[in-house]
Amino acid sequence: MERKPTVTIIDVAQRAGVSPGTVSNALTGKRPVSPETRERIFRAITELGYQPNLVARSLVNRSSKTIGVVAFGLEFYGPSRTLVGIEQQAADLGYSLLLDLLHRPDSKDVEAVLDELIARRVDGIIWAVHEVGDNRSWINERRLHSLPPVIFLTMEPRPGASIVSTDNRTGARLATQHLIDIGRRNIGIICGPSSWWEVRERLAGWSGALGAAGLESSPPLIIEANWTARSGEDAIKTLLERRPNIDAVFACNDQMALGALRYCHANGRRVPDDLSIVGFDNTPESAYFWPALTTVRQHLAELGRVAVNELHRQIERRGQSKYPVPPVSRVLQPELIVRESSGAKPE
Amino acid sequence: MERKPTVTIIDVAQRAGVSPGTVSNALTGKRPVSPETRERIFRAITELGYQPNLVARSLVNRSSKTIGVVAFGLEFYGPSRTLVGIEQQAADLGYSLLLDLLHRPDSKDVEAVLDELIARRVDGIIWAVHEVGDNRSWINERRLHSLPPVIFLTMEPRPGASIVSTDNRTGARLATQHLIDIGRRNIGIICGPSSWWEVRERLAGWSGALGAAGLESSPPLIIEANWTARSGEDAIKTLLERRPNIDAVFACNDQMALGALRYCHANGRRVPDDLSIVGFDNTPESAYFWPALTTVRQHLAELGRVAVNELHRQIERRGQSKYPVPPVSRVLQPELIVRESSGAKPE
DNA sequence: GAATCTGCTTAAAACGTTTTAAGTTGCGTC
DNA sequence: GACGCAACTTAAAACGTTTTAAGCAGATTC
Numbered sequence: 212m213e214r215k216p217t218v219t220i221i222d223v224a225q226r227a228g229v230s231p232g233t234v235s236n237a238l239t240g241k242r243p244v245s246p247e248t249r250e251r252i253f254r255a256i257t258e259l260g261y262q263p264n265l266v267a268r269s270l271v272n273r274s275s276k277t278i279g280v281v282a283f284g285l286e287f288y289g290p291s292r293t294l295v296g297i298e299q300q301a302a303d304l305g306y307s308l309l310l311d312l313l314h315r316p317d318s319k320d321v322e323a324v325l326d327e328l329i330a331r332r333v334d335g336i337i338w339a340v341h342e343v344g345d346n347r348s349w350i351n352e353r354r355l356h357s358l359p360p361v362i363f364l365t366m367e368p369r370p371g372a373s374i375v376s377t378d379n380r381t382g383a384r385l386a387t388q389h390l391i392d393i394g395r396r397n398i399g400i401i402c403g404p405s406s407w408w409e410v411r412e413r414l415a416g417w418s419g420a421l422g423a424a425g426l427e428s429s430p431p432l433i434i435e436a437n438w439t440a441r442s443g444e445d446a447i448k449t450l451l452e453r454r455p456n457i458d459a460v461f462a463c464n465d466q467m468a469l470g471a472l473r474y475c476h477a478n479g480r481r482v483p484d485d486l487s488i489v490g491f492d493n494t495p496e497s498a499y500f501w502p503a504l505t506t507v508r509q510h511l512a513e514l515g516r517v518a519v520n521e522l523h524r525q526i527e528r529r530g531q532s533k534y535p536v537p538p539v540s541r542v543l544q545p546e547l548i549v550r551e552s553s554g555a556k557p558e
Numbered sequence: 559m560e561r562k563p564t565v566t567i568i569d570v571a572q573r574a575g576v577s578p579g580t581v582s583n584a585l586t587g588k589r590p591v592s593p594e595t596r597e598r599i600f601r602a603i604t605e606l607g608y609q610p611n612l613v614a615r616s617l618v619n620r621s622s623k624t625i626g627v628v629a630f631g632l633e634f635y636g637p638s639r640t641l642v643g644i645e646q647q648a649a650d651l652g653y654s655l656l657l658d659l660l661h662r663p664d665s666k667d668v669e670a671v672l673d674e675l676i677a678r679r680v681d682g683i684i685w686a687v688h689e690v691g692d693n694r695s696w697i698n699e700r701r702l703h704s705l706p707p708v709i710f711l712t713m714e715p716r717p718g719a720s721i722v723s724t725d726n727r728t729g730a731r732l733a734t735q736h737l738i739d740i741g742r743r744n745i746g747i748i749c750g751p752s753s754w755w756e757v758r759e760r761l762a763g764w765s766g767a768l769g770a771a772g773l774e775s776s777p778p779l780i781i782e783a784n785w786t787a788r789s790g791e792d793a794i795k796t797l798l799e800r801r802p803n804i805d806a807v808f809a810c811n812d813q814m815a816l817g818a819l820r821y822c823h824a825n826g827r828r829v830p831d832d833l834s835i836v837g838f839d840n841t842p843e844s845a846y847f848w849p850a851l852t853t854v855r856q857h858l859a860e861l862g863r864v865a866v867n868e869l870h871r872q873i874e875r876r877g878q879s880k881y882p883v884p885p886v887s888r889v890l891q892p893e894l895i896v897r898e899s900s901g902a903k904p905e
Numbered sequence: 906g907a908a909t910c911t912g913c914t915t916a917a918a919a920c921g922t923t924t925t926a927a928g929t930t931g932c933g934t935c
Numbered sequence: 936g937a938c939g940c941a942a943c944t945t946a947a948a949a950c951g952t953t954t955t956a957a958g959c960a961g962a963t964t965c
Contacts, residue, residue: 219921230945235923242924245943265677266616267921271950275613280657285645286859291638298632298659307678308657310627312645330612331654440846469846476848499787499816501823501848512633566951577915582953589954592913614951618920 218259226255238263269332274530278306278522279333281324283313283340287438288494289511290339293364296515297337304523309333316343317406325358335360335522337515342366342408360525360536362518367408373525373538375518379409382507382545383416386461386489389505389547391424393554395459395487399432401446401471403463413463413491432457436467443470451480459487459553465497468504472552476501483554493548502551509545517541565606573602585610616679621877625653625869626680628671630660630687634785635841636858637686640711643862644684651870656680663690664753672705682707682869684862689713689755707872707883709865714755720872720885722865726756729854729892730763733808733836736852736894738771740901742806742834746779748793748818750810760810760838779804783814790817798827806834806900812844815851819899823848830901840895849898856892864888 220238224231229248236242237252244252255261269275278301284290301308309331311324328336338361340346347363352371355361365376390398400417403410418428431453436442443462447470451457462468468490475482482488482502490497493508525536567585571578576595583589584599591599602608616622625648631637648655656678658671675683685708687693694710699718702708710716712723737745747764750757765775778800783789790809794817798804809815815837822829829835829849837844840855872883 217921220923221921231921232923232925232946233944236944239923243943248943262673262676264617264679264921266613266622266679267950268923269613269950270611270617270921270952271923273950277656285632285642286635286639288633288635291641292633294638295632295659298657299661302659307674309624310645310655310657312642312649314646326609327654329609332611332613440843444846466843466846469843473846473848473850496787496813496816496843499791499813499820501820503820564951567953568951578951579916579953579955580914583914586953589914590912595913611951614920615953616920617922617951618953620920 217264218261219264220261222259223252223255223261226259227251273332274334275332276306277309277331277333278519279309279311279328279331279336281311281313281328281336281338281340283316283318285312289492289509292511293339293515296512297339297519298515299512300516300519304519306334306519306523313340316341317346321346321349329358333359335362335526337361337518337522338363338366339515339518340364343404344406356535360522360529362522362525364514364518365409368540371538373521374540375514375521376540376542377509377514378542378544379412380416380419382491382509383413383461383463384420385416385545385547386491386505386507387417387420388424389549389553390459390461390487390489391420391426393487396426397432397454397457398426398459398461399434399447399450399454399457401443401450401460401462401467402433402435403438403467405435410463417461438464438466440466440470440473443467444474445470447471447474457486459489461489461491463491465490465492465494465500465504465506468497468506468552469500472500472502472504482552487553489553498550500552505550505553506548507545508548510543514543517543564611565608566611567608569606570599570602570608573606574598620679621681622679623653624656624678624680625866626656626658626675626678626683628658628660628675628683628685628687630663630665632659636839636856639858640686640862643859644686644866645862646859647863647866651866653681653866653870660687663688664693668693668696676705680706682709682873684708684865684869685710685713686862686865687711690751691753703882707869707876709869709872711861711865712756715887718885720868721887722861722868723887723889724856724861725889725891726759727763727766729838729856730760730808730810731767732763732892732894733838733852733854734764734767735771736896736900737806737808737834737836738767738773740834743773744779744801744804745773745806745808746781746794746797746801746804748790748797748807748809748814749780749782750785750814752782757810764808785811785813787813787817787820790814791821792817794818794821804833806836808836808838810838812837812839812841812847812851812853815844815853815899816847819847819849819851829899834900836900845897847899852897852900853895854892855895857890861890864890 220231220234224234234252237244237249282290363372363374366374402414421428434446434450436446462471468488471488480486490504490506493506497504497506528536567578567581571581581599584591584596629637645655702718710719710721713721749761768775781793781797783793809818815835818835827833837851837853840853844851844853875883
């Protein structure tokens with residue numbers, strides 16, 4: 212097994228007639244190097260085709276300029292969009308991304324994933340797994356203290372944890388209020404699995420808006436589905452069987468709204484004339500559903516960018532002071548996108 | 559700036575009363591360690607809360623057990639699905655993923671990205687950026703030789719390059735043949751940007767099938783769009799204005815097919831009675847379009863898994879022999895999914 | 906009972922950087 | 936002409952592992 216000799220900073224130093232330390236200074240710019248030396252060094256670098264070794268640098272710096280991202284459900288629009296935002300901001304700030312996927316949101320492999328991130332000495336972690344069931348039970352002050360800074364996406368506030376999330380409750384309230392405003396009075400909701408925190412928040416937003424308007428928000432108007440279009444189709448069927456007089460449905464994502472639309476087409480319910488439908492997420496396709504879907508827009512990429520910025524801030528500050536960085540929370544506001552499926556006149 | 563002393567393999571060794579080398583042996587299992595010693599070592603590890611440092615290990619091993627993934631368009635279904643496949647297989651084989659995103663498929667930052675991957679000493683690279691324009695012009699034997707093994711996704715065969723891709727031409731032929739089989743005779747195509755290699759392949763498949771059946775495949779039947787639903791809507795409009803007698807359209811992805819469906823709804827063209835529509839990709843939503851979309855399924859996650867397997871093979875082999883590993887190509891076959899929008903009886 | 910073998914164990918030398926503390930210049934001051 | 940200073944440079948010591956080559960028991964062989 213032959214090995215082509217790698218060219219190191221030492222070779223460069225020799226060729227340029229200086230010491231390795233000086234080459235390092237020229238490369239990192241952390242200390243001044245005279246123009247002539249600098250010039251000689253860079254000539255040597257190109258002549259030798261030197262490629263710096265970030266692994267070695269990480270070892271001595273004890274920092275890898277890497278952010279670990281733990282995510283779930285990347286094949287869906289929301290998570291993948293957020294990941295794009297994370298990557299953009301990370302790249303802008305000079306970090307690389309180490310990606311770890313959980314295969315179930317309530318996976319028990321959490322410890323293994325954390326150990327790997329620690330072993331690789333990531334500078335910080337973005338936890339982009341939705342809060343489902345007790346999949347956050349591992350979080351406690353002691354465990355967090357043993358980790359680099361962590362930013363959690365979309366989770367219930369918890370002492371000691373930094374969180375960035377969308378205001379799901381407000382989003383659902385906007386959607387529901389819109390339905391009320393256009394005159395709907397019997398408004399059902401198709402939820403995702405109630406083990407998801409986001410779902411409980413949206414449910415609260417829905418019932419809050421209804422309650423404030425003096426309208427009913429009882430269990431028969433609520434049905435749980437599993438985020439897929441298929442489950443949305445089944446759900447609206449059940450809902451309409453239970454309450455044939457329902458005149459509007461708020462679906463907790465666009466896919467389920469699509470399933471609901473399909474059910475209505477197949478069963479002669481006109482949307483929006485007989486029934487208004489509103490979704491959540493504003494997937495790019497939703498504007499081209501038939502009818503075009505009224506929905507709630509989350510700023511997904513922004514969510515990722517904000518998380519990285521906050522993480523960066525915490526990484527820097529932890530390096531400077533020995534006191535723990537106080538956690539912060541940021542909440543992003545969603546907005547209502549009115550299209551055809553709700554029946555309002557598009558302005 | 560205080561520094562909590564990190565516990566190293568040396569501390570473990572001291573506590574267990576052995577040398578660091580032995581601890582390493584116990585940890586990696588590369589050399590035998592007697593049961594008693596082993597036991598003592600692991601006790602010391604848990605007592606001290608030792609966490610191995612993969613950075614140091616990478617430095618001496620000259621291998622980081624990391625795969626660099628360069629991707630584009632993660633917010634779309636295809637790329638993100640493929641990434642999931644990549645991650646799964648990589649995790650199974652013990653690799654971590656370093657993710658780099660290009661913000662445009664024809665980005666010129668290629669060299670910077672490659673330099674970073676080299677600097678971080680990834681063991682291999684998966685190039686998951688679609689072939690667009692001349693964005694692969696950097697590929698040549700000399701450059702490839704200076705890199706760790708690379709697997710390219712979805713690109714035109716090139717000497718010296720290992721490639722994994724879907725057989726786009728066959729996919730388009732399947733779709734078109736299906737339209738012919740159900741009696742359509744004037745079949746248009748909505749392409750993505752013709753700078754994309756995949757698009758040219760699909761176009762070739764479409765015209766091949768038509769030619770074989772003695773049907774027309776002239777330029778007026780071809781229109782270029784940009785993958786979005788909106789562009790699909792515009793495209794079919796133009797197509798129908800040019801050729802009002804068109805009775806079928808093959809759209810190069812499901813989003814554009816959705817736009818086409820919407821146009822038909824809005825303009826009183828019945829699908830599939832007046833016009834058949836077929837898409838490409840089999841996005842999860844496509845089964846819930848109205849009417850449900852006939853489409854071509856790509857095995858996207860499988861694509862990613864196959865790529866990682868092949869990359870792994872090449873990494874291993876390069877380590878063993880000094881001769882360059884011969885490149886290989888793998889082509890995955892897509893399949894036709896018949897639903898309602900084409901008008902065939904679902905079997 | 907010497908020689909050989911087997912199975913662990915170890916000291917020391919990498920791996921490729923950065924950083925620390927100690928020079929070394931040359932230059933202006935008093 | 937000694938001194939202090941500014942501006943670079945440098946030798947050597949980390950950083951936390953793995954690996955190499957040698958060493959050391961005890962068992963086996965002749």
